[in-house]
Structure formats: C-alpha cells, structure tokens
Amino acid sequence: MTLETLLDKMWVDYCKLNPAAKQIHDMFVAEGETVLNDHIALRTFNHPRLGIESLAKQLKKFGYEQKGEPYIFTEKKLFARHYEHPDEKMPKIFISELELEKVSPFIRETLTKLADSIPQSVIDSEDFSMCGRPWDMSYALYSELAKESEYASWVAAYGFRPNHFTVNINNLKKFQDINHLNDFLQSKGIVLNKSGGLVKGTPADYLEQSSTMASEIPVKFTDGTHNLPGCYYEFAKRYKMDNGKFYQGFVAKSADKIFESTNKQK
Numbered sequence: 001m002t003l004e005t006l007l008d009k010m011w012v013d014y015c016k017l018n019p020a021a022k023q024i025h026d027m028f029v030a031e032g033e034t035v036l037n038d039h040i041a042l043r044t045f046n047h048p049r050l051g052i053e054s055l056a057k058q059l060k061k062f063g064y065e066q067k068g069e070p071y072i073f074t075e076k077k078l079f080a081r082h083y084e085h086p087d088e089k090m091p092k093i094f095i096s097e098l099e100l101e102k103v104s105p106f107i108r109e110t111l112t113k114l115a116d117s118i119p120q121s122v123i124d125s126e127d128f129s130m131c132g133r134p135w136d137m138s139y140a141l142y143s144e145l146a147k148e149s150e151y152a153s154w155v156a157a158y159g160f161r162p163n164h165f166t167v168n169i170n171n172l173k174k175f176q177d178i179n180h181l182n183d184f185l186q187s188k189g190i191v192l193n194k195s196g197g198l199v200k201g202t203p204a205d206y207l208e209q210s211s212t213m214a215s216e217i218p219v220k221f222t223d224g225t226h227n228l229p230g231c232y233y234e235f236a237k238r239y240k241m242d243n244g245k246f247y248q249g250f251v252a253k254s255a256d257k258i259f260e261s262t263n264k265q266k
Contacts, residue, residue: 001126003062003090010040010130014162018231020190020215021165027188028167031174038168038236039082039092042129043155046097047115052081055095055129055160059083064093068249073256076151077102082250091166094250096259098151107145107152114156133159139221142228154262157219157228163262164211169237170246178208178237185212193232193261200254206239206247209254211261232261 015022028035044050056066064083071080073096080096100108114135122134137156146153154163175181182198192198193211200209214229238246 003085006062006127006130007037007040007091009127010162011165013130013132014165014231017158017161017217018164018214018233019217020212021231021233024167024185024190024212024233028172028175033172033174036089036168036171037091038166038234038238039094040165041094041096041163041234042160043151043163044095044097044160045111045115045152045155046079046100047112049118049120049123050115052079052095052097054123056081056083056093058126058129059093063087071096071250071252071255073252073259076256076259077149078151078259080250080255084248092248094255096151098149098155103152104148107148110141110145111152111156128160130161131159132161133157135159136222138223139226140223142221142226150263151259154229157221158230162231164232164234166234166236169208169235176237178210178235181235182210191215191265193258195260195263196254196257200257201251203239205251205254206241207249207251207254208237208239209251209258210235211258213265214262216264229262229264234258234261 025035042055044055064085066081067084077099078096079099083093118134142153142157145156178199191213193213198210201207211234212232214232216227217230218225219228241247
C-alpha cells in the first residue's frame with residue numbers, strides 16, 4: 001500500500017462518518033478552490049499495545065517524522081504528538097491518547113479489556129490507523145463511558161480512524177480570512193463549534209482554527225443502533241514565524257476546544 005492509497009481510503013471512510021465533509025469540500029470546489037488537507041487527527045489511549053506509537057509506527061514507514069514538543073491537555077487527561085512528512089503536500093498527522101493512569105478505574109479497566117481483545121495481526125496491519133472498531137461494544141457501555149469522558153466513549157464507539165480532516169485555508173483564494181470562511185459556512189447552514197469562540201487561536205499564536213460540530217450518524221451496537229456524533233471538519237490558517245517559515249505545529253489551548261467538536265449537541 002502507498003501513502004496516497006492509505007490517505008484516500010481514510011478520506012472515503014471519514015466521509016461515511018461525516019457526510020457534511022464531502023458536501024463542504026464540494027462547496028469549496030464549486031467556488032473554484034483547490035482544497036488541500038492541512039492535517040488529519042487520530043485518537044487512541046495509552047495502553048501498551050495501543051498508544052500513540054502503535055498508530056505512528058505505520059506512518060513512519062511512509063516517511064512521517066515526529067516533530068515539536070508534546071501537547072498536554074490536563075482537564076481532558078490527554079497527551080498528543082504531531083508528525084510531518086518530508087513532502088509538504090502531505091498532511092500532518094496529529095495523534096492524541098487518553099492517559100489511562102489519570103482516569104477512573106472503570107474507564108481504565110474497560111478500555112484495557114477492549115485493548116486486550118484485539119488480535120496482534122490487526123495492530124500490525126498497514127491500515128491499522130483506519131481499521132475502525134476492532135471490538136464488540138454495547139450502547140449501554142458506551143453511555144457509561146460518556147458520563148466521564150466523551151473522548152473515551154468516542155474511541156470505544158468508533159475505534160481507530162481519522163477523527164477529522166482539515167482544510168488548509170492558506171491554499172484557498174477566496175477564503176483567506178477565517179472569519180469570512182466561517183460566515184460562508186454558516187450561510188450554508190453548517191453548524192460550527194462555538195466553544196472558546198468560533199475562531200480558536202490568533203495570528204500571534206501563528207495558527208487560527210475553526211471547525212464544524214460533528215453531525216450525528218447511526219452506529220450499530222450489540223444492543224441496537226443509536227445516533228452519535230461522528231467526525232467533524234476543521235479549517236486552519238497558518239502564519240509565518242520570525243524566521244519567515246509557516247508555523248507547522250499546533251496550539252494546545254486551541255486544540256482543547258477543537259476536541260469538543262464531537263460533543264453531543266444539546
């Protein structure tokens with residue numbers, strides 16, 4: 001499998017969990033834009049078999065390298081890193097993990113049991129980063145996990161796959177201003193994440209971000225099918241640093257709010 005094949009498969013899978021993404025992508029194309037993907041995000045938890053490295057090892061085979069400092073999300077009990085490819089046209093990969101030592105015994109034991117149930121052959125496969133949910137899951141158990149950690153319940157329900165793709169605003173022509181882009185999306189009826197404001201970050205952070213709220217899709221559980229928030233679409237504008245190069249990292253305080261794009265809308 002080539003990297004391009006993997007990314008294409010990820011996009012197809014992602015659009016099934018977020019039909020609005022294809023709609024938004026096509027809206028930009030209809031406006032004469034070429035949509036470039038800034039980054040893809042993956043979620044996991046730091047079980048010895050399933051931590052960040054278990055997802056990153058496949059990407060490293062395609063040339064991805066770990067960059068920058070780790071990102072810490074104290075309140076959500078998350079740790080993250082990002083990876084870049086030598087070919088700048090390839091999207092960055094942002095991988096986060098739930099810190100099991102910081103959650104309740106219930107979540108720790110539940111996720112450990114799920115992790116232990118996965119065949120090693122699945123973890124070692126080329127497309128593990130988009131294999132989906134490799135375990136049985138009941139809606140009752142999902143609901144219990146969600147009471148403490150939305151992140152834990154999302155991974156339990158959906159498994160391993162892109163949680164979001166990201167439009168590179170810098171590559172757009174008509175929508176270079178993130179506020180103008182947000183206005184355009186809202187005029188089309190797209191619901192955006194308002195947590196911390198529509199725009200997360202500032203030019204002083206070298207990164208501005210906004211995102212849609214994940215729309216609900218039907219998910220099959222062992223005890224029935226239920227509608228849950230799936231994936232969301234993000235939009236990122238990067239600014240040049242003092243050295244004249246565009247900032248390629250992420251801003252933890254902004255990402256903290258972006259995570260909430262998969263929260264259930266009230």
